[in-house]
Amino acid sequence: MHVDVKELKGHPGAQQTLSTTVEAPAGLGTVLVGIAEGSELHLDLRAESVHEGVLLTGTASAEVTGQCGRCLDPISYPLTVDVMQLYSWEPQEASSPEEDDEETRHVTEGLHIDVEPALRDLMVSALPFQPVCRADCPGLCSQCGFRMEEDPGHAHEQLDPRWAALAGLADQLNESDEDGAAASS
């Protein structure tokens, strides 16, 4: 995803639009959700020549697919991110990798801008950390994996987890009591 910006160099105010659909590159995702490699990625971008470089604005949209983090059902929904990225005319200084953060991208020597890294950052950071099929997805029973949706009343005999450790201790004490009783009889 390289955009030729030769026409923009030295012409502040000049613009170039980029409206296209490309195949999504690999790696646009997290563990549970992402934009499938090869799926449609719609770009509606405008590259504008400004004093410092090329300002890329617009939107990128794609279909996010993956799994609900609670019930593991497949999910999919459209995602659109706003793009606002400056590509500096200044050549990239190879010496200081720590300065090469997301804010500072550069026009390549061949007067292209590589849109992909910026899109990758934008889209991946727009993905939910814990994707759910719906906000109130009840998920699966943590004990047996039962789909809670099918019976919201599903439950196991269970102590409050805060007391579970104490209960375990009490069981141990009871067992040792029984051991003691068995030994003495």
Ligand SMILES: [Zn+2]
């Ligand atoms: Zn779910």
Ligand SMILES: [Zn+2]
């Ligand atoms: Zn259960």
